[in-house]
Amino acid sequence: DQQVKQNSPSLSVQEGRISILNCDYTNSMFDYFLWYKKYPAEGPTFLISISSIKDKNEDGRFTVFLNKSAKHLSLHIVPSQPGDSAVYFCAASGSGSGYALNFGKGTSLLVTP
Amino acid sequence: EAQVTQNPRYLITVTGKKLTVTCSQNMNHEYMSWYRQDPGLGLRQIYYSMNVEVTDKGDVPEGYKVSRKEKRNFPLILESPSPNQTSLYFCASSLGLNEKLFFGSGTQLSVL
Numbered sequence: 001d002q003q004v005k006q007n008s009p010s011l012s013v014q015e016g017r018i019s020i021l022n023c024d025y026t027n028s029m030f031d032y033f034l035w036y037k038k039y040p041a042e043g044p045t046f047l048i049s050i051s052s053i054k055d056k057n058e059d060g061r062f063t064v065f066l067n068k069s070a071k072h073l074s075l076h077i078v079p080s081q082p083g084d085s086a087v088y089f090c091a092a093s094g095s096g097s098g099y100a101l102n103f104g105k106g107t108s109l110l111v112t113p
Numbered sequence: 114e115a116q117v118t119q120n121p122r123y124l125i126t127v128t129g130k131k132l133t134v135t136c137s138q139n140m141n142h143e144y145m146s147w148y149r150q151d152p153g154l155g156l157r158q159i160y161y162s163m164n165v166e167v168t169d170k171g172d173v174p175e176g177y178k179v180s181r182k183e184k185r186n187f188p189l190i191l192e193s194p195s196p197n198q199t200s201l202y203f204c205a206s207s208l209g210l211n212e213k214l215f216f217g218s219g220t221q222l223s224v225l
Contacts, residue, residue: 009153032211043117043203043216044156089156099210100171103148105155 003027004092006104013111019077021107023090026071030094034101035064035075038087047088048075080111115140119204119217126194127225134189134220136204144207145187146171146214147179149200156203162187163210194224 005024013019021035031052036044050057050064050073057064063076077084090104117138126132138145146161148171158171162181176198178190187206191198201221205214 006155034213036216041219043205043218044214045216046213049213093211100146100158100161101214103156105153 001026002105003030004090004102004104006088006090006107008107009105010108010110013080013109015082015111015113016079019075019080019084019109019111021075021077021088021090021109023073023075023104024071025073025092025102027092027094027102028071030092030102032093033064033066033073034091035062036089036091036103038089038106044089052094077109080109082111082113085109085111115215117204117206117215117217119202119220121220122218123221125223125225128195129193132191132194132222134191134202134204134222136187136189136217137185138187138204138206138215139185140206140215141184142206142208142215143184144209144212145181146205147177147187147189148203148205149173150203150219151200159189159202194222196224198222199224 003026034049035047037047038044048059048062066073087106087108089106091101093101120135147159148156157173160179162168204217207214
């Protein structure tokens with residue numbers, strides 16, 4: 001069963017606006033969360049991560065928020081740029097999964113000029 | 114340059130013809146893994162390896178084999194490919210469990 005869920009298969013945002021990508025998880029033993037970005041014909045690349053001891057981590061235009069009580073995390077991209085158009089995968093790991101990374105199905109982000 | 118290298122990038126084969134997809138990493142990573150990506154299903158783990166000679170099944174291991182004879186290499190073997198193994202395959206490596214993964218560029222496999 002899917003332990004990491006990205007319920008929005010796609011998202012379209014105008015350039016300059018905020019993109020918010022959401023992710024929910026079911027395993028309360030997950031304690032490390034990551035976002036990966038994937039362009040067509042390339043492998044996923046690491047974007048940003050957060051551990052369960054924090055509720056926010058920021059790296060330039062990218063911020064990840066973690067709400068442990070809701071088992072929810074989100075990725076904010078501000079401001080969005082056309083080059084951000086890609087598929088974004090949420091992933092989680094912890095003792096409950098044997099520390100293997102569990103991936104969501106991905107959200108395809110399109111940033112329009 | 115630190116990287117995970119997969120070969121080939123594209124492969125078309127026929128049902129039942131054994132094939133191997135190679136994977137090599139130059140980062141001295143302990144952990145290596147294979148994933149397949151299918152539309153609507155995301156990334157699913159096939160097999161992983163914690164270290165040399167240590168391999169284990171992921172979520173979708175049926176029809177696949179792996180070996181880890183050397184730290185840097187982790188080939189994926191399809192002994193008798195079937196059309197349902199048509200997919201995009203990614204090899205990945207990391208320092209260990211609970212660490213970020215570095216992915217190869219992918220191998221698009223078509224089994225006719």
